[in-house]
Amino acid sequence: MSDELDDETHRALWRLIELINFDDPVMIEKQQTLFDEALASSDDADAVEGQELLWVLKDVIDWESGFYVDWKDAPSFISCMDELCDRLDIELDWGVEDPEDEAFLEKTSVPELMELAHEQLRVAGITLWNWDTESDAYAGWLARGEDDEEMIGLGETLGLEIRPGDQPY
Numbered sequence: 001m002s003d004e005l006d007d008e009t010h011r012a013l014w015r016l017i018e019l020i021n022f023d024d025p026v027m028i029e030k031q032q033t034l035f036d037e038a039l040a041s042s043d044d045a046d047a048v049e050g051q052e053l054l055w056v057l058k059d060v061i062d063w064e065s066g067f068y069v070d071w072k073d074a075p076s077f078i079s080c081m082d083e084l085c086d087r088l089d090i091e092l093d094w095g096v097e098d099p100e101d102e103a104f105l106e107k108t109s110v111p112e113l114m115e116l117a118h119e120q121l122r123v124a125g126i127t128l129w130n131w132d133t134e135s136d137a138y139a140g141w142l143a144r145g146e147d148d149e150e151m152i153g154l155g156e157t158l159g160l161e162i163r164p165g166d167q168p169y
Contacts, residue, residue: 005039005048012157013053019151020065020141022088027065034060050159054131058139066141068133069110075100077110077138081117081128084142090124092117110138111168118165127151128165138168 005013014032021027038056042048048056058068067080078099085092095116096104118128127148130140140162143151148164155162163169 009049009053009158012154013057015150016057016154016158017061017065019143019147019154020061022144031060031065051132051134051161053158054133054139054160061141066139068137068139071110071136071138074105074108074110074113077113081113085121088124088126088142090121090126092120114138114140114165114168121165129162130165130168132161132169140165 013035017031017035018028021031035056038060039048042056058066062068063080063083065084067077067084069076069080078094081092094104094113098104114128114130121128121142122145125145126142127145128140128142129151130138133139151162154160161169
């Protein structure tokens with residue numbers, strides 16, 4: 001357990017990791033350990049709170065339980081979402097036969113794709129979440145729709161700017 005986080009923050013963060021890993025004990029343990037290691041090696045571990053927690057978490061979960069892509073990197077967003085959805089046996093329909101087609105990619109954006117994915121995931125009982133990176137990038141994760149209220153509560157407890165994927169930052 002990280003000495004730098006108070007008990008409430010630590011419990012809330014661990015619960016967030018559980019929710020975005022759909023209670024997969026191996027992945028949860030791995031990411032909790034990696035998070036503690038990353039926090040312990042941080043130059044300013046005592047100052048990590050609120051949105052700063054997400055930057056540490058991002059590095060721990062990226063492409064396994066979450067996504068982080070440049071604002072104009074639609075191909076990476078599609079690839080990462082396909083990987084995340086594959087864990088849940090969900091196949092997203094990007095609205096084209098080949099989502100890697102350059103003509104399609106030139107006409108779309110990460111926010112548009114995020115909204116499209118969010119709509120389809122909601123039908124499957126999953127919520128696509130995104131957080132405010134305060135930069136030219138998009139980041140987030142997936143969780144069960146039945147956990148939406150808990151996710152919002154965790155965001156408040158942790159001081160995070162998060163919202164569903166149909167409302168990209």
